[in-house]
Amino acid sequence: MANVNEWFKNRVAVLATMHQKERAIAPVLESELGVKVQVPANFNTDFFGTFTREIKRLGTQIEAARLKAEKALEITGETLAIASEGSFFPHPAFPFVSCDREILLFLDKEHNLEIIGQEISPETNHSHKTIKTVQEALDFAQKVGFPEHGLVVMVSVKSTDHEEIFKGIDTEETLIEAVETALRKSPDGTIHLETDMRAMYNPTRMKVIEIATHNLIKKIHQQCPQCFCPGFDLVERQSGLPCGLCYAPTSLILLDIYQCQRCNYREEKRFPEGKETADPAQCIYCNP
Incomplete structure (x- = not known):
């Protein structure tokens, strides 16, 4: 199956939501993958946590999304599910700016695949x-x-x-x-x-979910060079980019490692940020 769409075309993709996220997610998945997105009736995602905190989220953001996807498959009997989970916190680079991290988890039981797309955006009215x-x-x-x-x-x-x-x-x-x-x-x-912050009451968040959906599509189309399995994705980052002055290793990223979740083929991509040396200001020897 060299063509990604052959893995998913004409299959039912169950979307685990009760907050109308299909408005942002379904058009993208249906046009890009050829799936038919369906929302299960009476599916209560509040069981997995609420933004208003009366029900604590079950596990991490990814774990909660996985639980929702698995439950959707259980109650529908299908083999392909998508679940979304959002979180709001200070931006990693700008602590005084609130940001929205949207996770989309794509779970395919037929091919034993789990692929995750995400978007971290400062575009939010979270307040x-x-x-x-x-x-x-x-x-x-x-x-x-x-x-x-x-x-x-x-x-x-x-x-x-x-x-x-x-x-x-x-x-x-x-x-x-x-x-x-x-x-x-x-x-x-x-x-x-x-x-x-529920999607149907927050159009700004809904737009971020749509962007995360496009990131998921990108991840799905990253195929393993060896077996062509979708979801050939980043699994590890290694620091050690050499200083441009003394060539000592720095804390900046030297290489990214991608791995196939089907055949375990691994590939290293050096200088993922496009730079072969680090600014000496980032070196603990040149700038102690």
Whole structure:
């Protein structure tokens, strides 16, 4: 099977979602791989964790996506599944900037393949605030792209009771009602307001999911040079790029190692960043 599409063409790909992620994912997968994307009915992904923290995520981001994909296959009887999982945290290079990391896990039980695409983007409205008044809520809403982007109102940031959490707020009327209700329930006169990061209430996040889907397609089309299996991907990075002045090894990346998950063929790619030496400023000997 030299052509990647022959591995997946005309197969049903089950998308493990309840948050309308098919709007971003399905068109890309169907046009690029020839699969037919289906969303299982009544599939509750909240079981695997919620952004509002009343249900803790099961495992790491990748582990949670894998669990969702496996469950979708279990309940449908299909052999091909896709699951998405998002996470929001300070950007690795810019700690004061919040970023969105979207993982797409592609699980093929027929060929025993797992391929992961991702996107890390600073494009997010992820935000929260403690407020005391309806006007403060309206001011916050204006800053985060409401009503196109939904909001969540919580009596407390530690709320786990469903009666103290109001999700999917996308009109001024429902926002005011939720804020007034939460303030009446609040023991100290303050409540917690945050952006609703579920995909169907967050078009900015939905765009990042689409970008991650294209990254997944790229990974799938990376075929093993030996057996042509899809998903020939990076498994290890090794430092040691030599200093341009003294040629001592530095902490910068010297080579990337790719491996096939089917035949285990490995290939080293030297100088993956396009530079054969490091700036002496990065050398512990030239710049101790």
